[in-house]
Amino acid sequence: MRTPVRIPTIEATPGPAEPLELVRRLSDALEDEGVRYCHWKSTAALDRALRGESDLDLLVARPDADRFERVLRGLGFKEARAPARAEAAGTFHAYGLDAPSGALVHVHGHYRLVVGDDATKAHRLPFEEAYLASARPGPLLRVPAPEFELVALVLRMVLKHATWDAIVCGKGGLSAGEAAELAYLSARADPERARRVIREHLPAVGEEIWERCRRCLEPGASAVRRARTAWRLERALAAHARRRPWLDAPLRVWRRVGTALRRRLWGRRGPRARLVRGGAWIAIVGADGAGKTTAAEALRRWLSPHLDVRLVHLGKPPRSKVSGALRRAWRAAAGRRRAAGAPGGASPGLVDGERIGPRSLAKLLRKVLVSRDRYLAYLRASRSVARGGIVISDRFPLPRVRSMDRPATAVLPRLRERSRVVRALARLEERYYRAIGPPDVLVVLRVDPEEAVARRRGLEPEDEVRRRAREIWGLDWTGLPAVVVDASRPPAQVLEEVRAAVWERL
Numbered sequence: 001m002r003t004p005v006r007i008p009t010i011e012a013t014p015g016p017a018e019p020l021e022l023v024r025r026l027s028d029a030l031e032d033e034g035v036r037y038c039h040w041k042s043t044a045a046l047d048r049a050l051r052g053e054s055d056l057d058l059l060v061a062r063p064d065a066d067r068f069e070r071v072l073r074g075l076g077f078k079e080a081r082a083p084a085r086a087e088a089a090g091t092f093h094a095y096g097l098d099a100p101s102g103a104l105v106h107v108h109g110h111y112r113l114v115v116g117d118d119a120t121k122a123h124r125l126p127f128e129e130a131y132l133a134s135a136r137p138g139p140l141l142r143v144p145a146p147e148f149e150l151v152a153l154v155l156r157m158v159l160k161h162a163t164w165d166a167i168v169c170g171k172g173g174l175s176a177g178e179a180a181e182l183a184y185l186s187a188r189a190d191p192e193r194a195r196r197v198i199r200e201h202l203p204a205v206g207e208e209i210w211e212r213c214r215r216c217l218e219p220g221a222s223a224v225r226r227a228r229t230a231w232r233l234e235r236a237l238a239a240h241a242r243r244r245p246w247l248d249a250p251l252r253v254w255r256r257v258g259t260a261l262r263r264r265l266w267g268r269r270g271p272r273a274r275l276v277r278g279g280a281w282i283a284i285v286g287a288d289g290a291g292k293t294t295a296a297e298a299l300r301r302w303l304s305p306h307l308d309v310r311l312v313h314l315g316k317p318p319r320s321k322v323s324g325a326l327r328r329a330w331r332a333a334a335g336r337r338r339a340a341g342a343p344g345g346a347s348p349g350l351v352d353g354e355r356i357g358p359r360s361l362a363k364l365l366r367k368v369l370v371s372r373d374r375y376l377a378y379l380r381a382s383r384s385v386a387r388g389g390i391v392i393s394d395r396f397p398l399p400r401v402r403s404m405d406r407p408a409t410a411v412l413p414r415l416r417e418r419s420r421v422v423r424a425l426a427r428l429e430e431r432y433y434r435a436i437g438p439p440d441v442l443v444v445l446r447v448d449p450e451e452a453v454a455r456r457r458g459l460e461p462e463d464e465v466r467r468r469a470r471e472i473w474g475l476d477w478t479g480l481p482a483v484v485v486d487a488s489r490p491p492a493q494v495l496e497e498v499r500a501a502v503w504e505r506l
Helices: 021-032 043-050 062-074 128-133 146-161 164-168 176-188 191-201 206-216 223-236 245-266 292-303 321-339 358-386 413-418 420-434 449-456 462-474 491-505
Strands: 037-039 056-060 078-081 091-098 103-110 280-286 309-313 390-394 441-446 482-486
Touching: 021 062, 021 091, 021 103, 037 043, 037 128, 043 176, 056 062, 056 128, 062 078, 062 091, 062 103, 091 491, 128 146, 128 191, 146 164, 146 176, 146 191, 146 206, 146 223, 164 223, 164 245, 191 206, 206 223, 223 245, 280 292, 280 358, 292 309, 292 390, 292 441, 292 491, 309 358, 321 358, 358 390, 358 420, 413 420, 441 462, 441 491, 449 462, 482 491
Parallel strands: 056 103, 280 390, 280 441, 309 390, 441 482
Antiparallel strands: 037 056, 078 091, 091 103
C-alpha cells in the first residue's frame, strides 16, 4: 500500500530577536527628515514594538504631519482606517511589510493625545508640545521624559478603569502589563517633576486631582473612591472631551455589551482596520499539490490580526439550502434503490450523446447547483470587498482554466443541441459564471506536473493530477493580474514571495 505524500505545511516564522529592519529604516528616515516625534507610551515594552510584536505609537508634531506621512509612504506603508468606534480624531494608521521577517508593522501616528476607555477614546490631554519637547533619544526611537509618560499613563488608567461603568462591567482592575508599566515609570519618574508637569501643562487637572488619581490606582483603593476620582477627572477634562460624561458612559456600556454579545453568541471578533485604498479580492489558483490551501490559510493568519480579512473556498463552496435538499433527496433515492435490490455501483458519469438519462440529468443538476453555490459565495464575499475588506479565495473560476471549476455543461455540446432541459441548465450555469468578475490579485502556484503527481500519490488518480498540472504549467497568464510563483520550492520561500507580491498589490 502506498504511503500518501502530503504537502508540507508552512511553519510560523519565529519572531526576530533584534529590531525589525523596517523599524530601523523608519527611525533613520524620521531623523533625516527632521520630524519631531516620540514613542509616547508603553516604553517599558518598547523592545516588543521594535520587534513588531506590538504597535508603534508615535506622537508627531502637527506641523510635521505631511513629512511624517510622506516618510511612511516612501517606506511602503499603506494607510488604513480603524473601525469607526475605535477611531480617535488626529490619528493616522499605516501598515508596512518588513520583508526579511514577513511581519506587518502597524504605526499609529498621533497628532493629539486622545485617551480614555477603548470603547470611546473621549478625552484629549492638551500638552502635546511639552510632551514632544521632553523627548530624548531612546532605544532606536525617541521617548518622552518619564514624568510626562507617568502623568499620561495615570490619567489614561483612571479614565479607562476607574469609572463607575468600568467597575460595574468588571473592567475596574489594571492588567498585569499595565500594573508593570505603572511600577516601571513610578520607579523612574521624579514625583516633584511629575507634579510640575501637572501645574504647568495640565492646570485644569491640578495637583489635588492628580494625587487622588495616583492613590486610586493603588491596591486596596475602594470602588467608591475610584469612581469619584474618575468623575472629577472627567469634569476637569470636559473642555477637551468629545462628548459630555453623562453621554459617554452609556455609550461605553452599550459598546461593551455589544462586543460581549457578538463574541458569546456568534463567536465574532471585534472589527478590524481596512485599507484606505479599498478592499481587494485575492485568488489563489494552481494545480493539485501546488499548496493552494496552505498558502491561502497562511495569508489569512498573516493579515487577519490587523485587517478585515475573510477566507472563502470557491472550489468547494458552502452548500445552499437548495443544494442541500437535492443532495438529501439523491441519497434517499439511492437508499430506496438499494433496499429494493436494484443494482448498485457508482452514479453514471456525464457523457455527451444523443440523450440524457434521469440519473445523469440529476447529476448534471447537482453540478449546476454547485455553480450557483459558487456564485452565491462570490456574491457574499464581494460585499465584504465593497466595504473595504480583503477576501482570500482558495481556487477561483477562470475562463481560460478548463480542467477545474468550469461549467459542467461546457463538455456537453451535443446534449445542449438536442435537449431543451440541458440548454436551459447551460444558460443558467453560464449566467452564474458570467457574474463572477476577475480577482484584484491572482496568485498562480505552478508546480512541475511530475512533482504534483508525487505530492498527491495515493490521494488522487495520477492521470487526473498530471492533466490538471500540465494545463496550469502551460497556460499563458498575460492579460490577468497574475503573479506566477514557482511552488516547487520549499514552502517558506513560496510564502515569502506570495506575501511580498500580495502586499505590493493591495
